[in-house]
Amino acid sequence: MSGTGTNAVPTARDTDGPQSPTGLVYQLCRWCGTASFRRLLCPVCASSDLNPAHTDGYGVVVRSSVVHRYTDTARNESLVRFPEGFVFRCRVVGAEPQLVSEGDRVRPADGANSDAGELVLELCDAPRPAPWY
Structure with missing residues (x-):
């Protein structure tokens, strides 16, 4: 200190x-x-x-998108709102990128490190299935 x-x-x-x-x-x-x-x-x-x-790091996804930038595999980028009032862009893991949706609860991911210094969160609950149209 x-x-x-x-x-x-x-x-x-x-x-x-x-x-x-x-x-x-x-x-x-x-x-x-x-x-x-x-x-x-x-x-x-x-x-x-x-x-x-x-x-505590728990938040709610307010926007989610799938990106293919700089990699061969798709990954998720989401805006997450935390209870304290701030919103931050994070990567959400724990499900296929397209299954992360608005309203999903997230928490800090155990042992997930990012080389780029980005914040990595994981889903608290199982992902909801994609809607069938």
Whole structure:
């Protein structure tokens, strides 16, 4: 931890990356209270006075897409909303990319590392079958 007092606040370099033993580390603006993830400035008031906070990492998919960029296999890219109010682009694993849909609950993936530094989450529940038309 940084600082010498008993009220020392952990900085970003004191954490082990985006995932900590208690979940994910995000920033909370001291001026307006806006939660954000991996930002240098608050997206609302542009303050750089951000405090680290912890979330358990559970969220809900608000948008999902299948991409084939830079690889021969398809993968999922989703926007996930966390209960603290921030939205972040993540990769969701645990199902075929096309079976991840809006409203699916996700959590931090155990042992899933990304070489690109992206956040990897997994589905909490079994994927819903694709609709038959």
